[in-house]
Amino acid sequence: MRSLVVIGAIIIGIWSIIFLVGMVNGMIESYINNAIKNEVSHIKIHHPDFINDKESKYFISDITAIKNEVDSITGVKAVSYKTITNAMISSSHAGRGIMAIGVVPKYETNVSGVSQKMIAGKYLTDTKKNQILISKRTAKKLKVKLRSKVVLTFQNLDNEITMGAFRVVGMFETGNNIYDESIVFVCQKDLNTLLDINGNGHEVAILIDDLSELDSIQAKISKMYPDLLVRNYKEVQPELALFQSQIKMAGIIYMVIFMLALVFGIINTMMMAVLERVRELGMLMSVGMNKMKIFMMIVVETILLAMVAAPVGLILGYMTTSYFNKNGINLFFYSEEGMKQFGFDNFIYPNVPTDTYWQLVVAVSLTALLGSLYPAWKAIRLRPVEAIRGSFETRDGLMVWLFKFLRNKIRSIWT
């Protein structure tokens, strides 16, 4: 029964850690993928001054040619270009500040995931003039519906106020509330006409095939356009890297807490084992089993229990994360708004790298070893005379023993 408790504790510990690592990785992936798909892409090209001051005059000339050149680079999956300007969106009920993004629908759908996040209406098309996509939240705040008219107001290149009426053709929901409330999408040609920057744009967004080639492709593009600013998604949104490291750190902290709990669980249970076997241990000491063998007996027993438990925990963890990796964990019931507020999907898909399993095998072995040391120490400090009668009275405690050991060592060196 006692052995089963230790085995059970280790199984639950390993399973929890695998699940936790899976969840953490799933959340990181969800957040980053959402951000890349809907907001930042892998690489972006801007006019250097556009970053600090998002004025229309800081545009990239002949942006179509740049799009075509970048598209021909090996490893580039898709390229789109956009016009971006700060604007005021108004309905008959309300108005608010937003960022208007003018896109070329046929290119944008290859780079951005917004077209797949439509919850009403349809995505932009090249056929009709002055269409606009707004988020569900913006629609709610402006009190507009599909086919309602809204007015976008902004400054053109000559710093004159200009405006255009747009018809709501679709509503989207990316999963990131802050982002959703801050942007609207229109066709680039409509926006360019109003801004008077035809043939130009403010941003080139690039998706690549393999993330490991990010740096090399970025360097290649930077070389091609030395006058433009070429940045990867971590540079565009430094909080992504920060978030990634913070979530990873939180995961490590949780893992350490789990491991500590496991160590204390093992210590507690193995101490019970020693207590239950005081008579046996007393007898073994009496008949001549030396301290090293008794110490090793407790340590090996614990490690063997861990070796029995570890594969079960690993398999259970693998099965659980594999299942949820396919089906996802629906966090909707927990807090739909809360999760979206921070840019997560409702569904998290746990993902555990293979390395984690090997690391866990090593970590659990070390944990078992660590957890067995104190009970083993207590076992060898038993007094055989007392232990035979079932008394748990031991010799000096660890600190007293250490003190005496050091004192004797110092004395022996001194003399």
Place this chain on the structure above:
Amino acid sequence: MDLIVTKGITKIYNPNKIPVHALQGIDLTIKKGEFTAIVGPSGSGKTTLLNIIGGLDRQTEGTVWIEGTDLTNLSDNKLIDFRKNKIGFVFQSYNLIPVFTAAENVGFIMLLQKRSKNEIDTRVLNLLKSVGIVEQMNKRPNQMSGGQQQRVAVARALASKPKFVLADEPTANLDSKSTTDLLDIMENLNKKEDMTFIFSTHDQRVIDRAHRVITIEDGKVVSDVNSSIN
């Protein structure tokens, strides 16, 4: 031949707090082949004396020699080796390992002595035969009666080929029949193999069978009667 010699054995518990004088200058000589009972009322010091002779406890003052070896000068590890090779123990509550069979309980001491498997198997069988429990050799302690368990304990005590066997109240938990059987076995081993047995007891049935009876009261030897028939 003097097997055990004690000189001025004193044992004081809690010397720095409330001292308890368990033994006060015990001088004893026990020869090979003796069948000795150490008797006395509870708290008289007989178990303490047995523990000191067996190297399980250390005296406050005095000296113990076993076959000429002074136990006082042995380190803890050497004392463990000494116990393993020279002394057999029989405990009041048997102290068998519950997950081992009778044969394994007897044989594991020889494993500690690094004997060969063949030697262990042969000796275990012979010992279990000699204590009349060979049919129970594959049973675990919880499948045996108290008397049977104590017989296994006697076989275990003899497994390491000790110089003598110390038995602390070996019959305290046994009924009359089991006590008689156990004493027959031990007396037989004493006669046939010249094995030295030293008991601590206040069981009259053991006292009646002992060849030498040492009485201890308040930590002192008050009588030492030798009725040896050897």
